[in-house]
Amino acid sequence: MAGTELFGTIEMVDVFLAMAITIVIASFVSLYRGIEGPGIFNRIIAVNVIGTKTIVLLVLIGFIYERPDFFDIALLYAILNFIMTIAATRY
Amino acid sequence: MSDTTTITNVLTVMFLLIGAFFMLAGTIGFVRFPDFYSRMHATGKCDTLGEGLMLVALIIYGGATFVSVKILFLIIFILLANPTSTHAIAKAAYDVGLEPWRKLDDEVVWLNAGNGDTDNTGNTSEGRTREDGGEVR
Numbered sequence: 001m002a003g004t005e006l007f008g009t010i011e012m013v014d015v016f017l018a019m020a021i022t023i024v025i026a027s028f029v030s031l032y033r034g035i036e037g038p039g040i041f042n043r044i045i046a047v048n049v050i051g052t053k054t055i056v057l058l059v060l061i062g063f064i065y066e067r068p069d070f071f072d073i074a075l076l077y078a079i080l081n082f083i084m085t086i087a088a089t090r091y
Numbered sequence: 092m093s094d095t096t097t098i099t100n101v102l103t104v105m106f107l108l109i110g111a112f113f114m115l116a117g118t119i120g121f122v123r124f125p126d127f128y129s130r131m132h133a134t135g136k137c138d139t140l141g142e143g144l145m146l147v148a149l150i151i152y153g154g155a156t157f158v159s160v161k162i163l164f165l166i167i168f169i170l171l172a173n174p175t176s177t178h179a180i181a182k183a184a185y186d187v188g189l190e191p192w193r194k195l196d197d198e199v200v201w202l203n204a205g206n207g208d209t210d211n212t213g214n215t216s217e218g219r220t221r222e223d224g225g226e227v228r
Contacts, residue, residue, distance in 0.1 A: 016107075029119075045131055049121060055142065071158060
């Protein structure tokens with residue numbers, strides 16, 4: 001699975017790395033609304049959005065470095081994110 | 092490098108690019124929309140779809156292994172949990188009393204200007220404050 005080439009010299013790992021960088025940039029743009037946004041609900045939904053982006057980021061990191069442990073961490077992170085959001089809104 | 096690998100890689104890159112497009116569109120909507128509810132409208136759907144597409148791309152890349160089953164569970168859980176949490180946040184905000192965004196009064200006056208009905212020019216515009224004093228968040 002490692003080092004499969006896409007076209008010529010571009011490998012699949014480079015594509016995954018570019019997607020990971022894109023997700024990180026999108027997370028930082030969302031963090032602007034989390035810091036600046038008026039009211040507490042904008043902050044709650046910003047935390048939710050960043051958490052859901054982090055799940056895909058963890059899976060991509062697991063594919064880049066070829067460590068299957070990261071998928072379990074991504075599953076746990078998804079469950080924690082969901083429970084955190086439900087608890088924050090119930091409170 | 093056989094043909095099957097090439098097709099798999101091209102499909103993976105296609106799904107990844109479509110998913111990244113949806114995620115970036117959702118993020119731009121989350122920053123640019125004027126209201127809390129419309130921001131949630133942007134993020135709640137675009138993030139779920141973008142994540143689902145990116146994880147489907149990784150399933151295609153990984154093939155039929157145990158890892159793909161884990162990612163499939165992850166997709167199913169995200170498709171269940173993300174709309175649920177979005178609904179919970181929206182209902183909590185509605186119960187607290189956050190009002191949805193409407194057009195400002197001067198824009199409504201501008202829309203009604205053809206009818207000669209200019210009665211409601213009384214409270215135009217201090218910024219984004221509405222007539223009942225509720226502030227748009």
